[in-house]
């Protein structure tokens with residue numbers, strides 16, 4: 001056998017990862033049948049390694065391997081032909097072999113051949129007496145050898161072929177990329193990930209139509225993709241609803257993107273997938289050998305997410321977006337631990353002042369997170385990530401508990417300060433939210449009016465009907481309700497009128513624009529204040545940074561204000577000191593008057 005052929009044969013054998021694996025009943029069963037059919041005591045599945053015959057399965061033999069030198073199984077592997085030695089004693093090749101010396105007189109072996117034509121070894125039977133074979137015995141041995149191969153290939157395919165789509169798996173993608181990088185280093189390619197549906201679409205679809213229809217959809221998409229790629233290129237399934245493939249080598253990016261657009265346009269036009277899900281495609285350019293398979297896939301998936309967010313069908317990988325995805329993912333991963341740790345989360349409190357008297361009557365609790373490695377992370381960054389997940393419930397509970405503990409502490413020290421907390425849209429879905437708030441108040445003997453719940457206008461408008469029900473329930477308990485970031489949520493007048501809220505907090509952006517010099521900005525804010533009053537709300541302006549803005553807002557009739565002008569959000573101890581200072585100042589001014 002030529003050397004390079006033998007190397008390829010050995011590589012095929014190695015790839016199957018069979019050598020030196022434990023015995024397995026699925027092979028032993030076949031070996032036993034071979035021994036019974038021939039009525040011989042010895043049978044084996046014998047694999048031809050570089051210099052040994054290794055037995056994956058054996059009956060009647062004690063050792064696991066014999067040297068390859070002069071082993072008849074090696075000849076079967078090399079020729080991929082059956083071999084019968086009726087009597088070792090008169091065989092020119094094998095009379096002086098190890099087997100002959102050990103008393104073997106008879107051998108029959110059928111080759112184990114892969115679908116690529118490589119001979120891996122032999123399924124063999126051996127006897128201690130010379131013997132002849134019939135045609136039907138050889139046919140049976142050949143059939144059994146085919147069964148061994150089917151078993152080997154089945155085991156190998158396990159984990160490499162997705163059972164639903166029939167496409168190659170991510171494991172196969174990794175191996176194929178390694179092979180490509182070895183054979184074509186430095187070649188430019190594009191990895192393409194086709195994300196068939198958003199997670200929520202998939203679960204809605206599963207709920208409505210059942211898992212079998214989801215499988216049908218994935219099968220249909222896989223078939224369409226495989227057909228578009230033609231058999232020359234492989235499509236992979238790399239996630240529950242994510243398919244992937246590689247571009248041909250060295251294609252030009254713009255031309256390739258427009259090819260992808262037209263191909264997927266055509267697939268979409270004929271597929272039923274388009275009726276129920278939105279498909280997003282991510283493209284990751286890379287050089288073979290430079291980037292690991294996992295990074296290639298992750299990059300393409302990250303681009304697919306970009307495509308989704310940008311409402312486009314296709315996006316090319318961007319390192320900057322990818323960094324942001326990774327950071328978001330990391331924050332989400334780590335926030336669960338932060339909720340359990342006792343030194344990462346804390347509340348700070350920002351005073352809210354009566355604009356007419358300058359007195360502080362309430363404070364807003366704002367969450368702070370000190371990440372053990374990343375340092376301070378602002379709620380503007382982590383709240384939007386966390387509040388869309390199941391962590392929203394635990395987060396609000398943490399804030400509620402910490403805030404009510406603090407409020408109870410103030411009550412004990414004789415302060416009548418009120419406190420507001422922020423909750424998220426996801427919290428509306430919690431059937432027991434109202435009870436949890438009531439319980440928290442009861443446990444600490446706090447009157448409900450001391451607590452205010454802030455909800456952004458856009459969170460309310462996310463699920464207006466549900467919000468209305470929840471807000472009515474909350475209002476009935478006696479807690480105050482505030483509409484936060486008012487002016488940004490596009491609620492209608494008719495809807496606002498039905499909201500049982502007490503307060504609106506005009507968003508900082510409007511307050512900031514007051515001093516822009518454009519008089520229409522001031523008219524807008526004044527109109528908002530009037531409107532809020534007519535609807536029966538008390539008005540708080542957020543983000544007041546200058547005396548001028550405070551004075552203007554007071555003239556417009558805005559009752560309260562919050563902002564850096566009065567105070568930044570303060571740690572609990574600093575708040576106590578700040579309040580004492582305020583009291584001292586107002587006592588001094590009363591005295592002076």
Ligand code: C2E
Nearest residue numbers: 366367379380383399422423424543544545562563564569
């Ligand atoms: P928000 O509820 O509208 O809170 C007001 C934000 O404006 C706070 O930012 C506050 O520090 C900031 N701010 C106050 N006065 C001024 C000012 O004069 N100038 C400027 N430039 N900013 C001012 P923060 O603490 O970073 O919070 C950002 C947002 O994160 C909050 O907006 C709120 O929507 C959310 N958030 C904070 N804590 C929580 C929480 O415990 N739960 C929930 N669900 N959301 C929270």
Ligand code: MG
Nearest residue numbers: 364422454484
């Ligand atoms: Mg707020």
Ligand code: MG
Nearest residue numbers: 484485507542
């Ligand atoms: Mg706000």
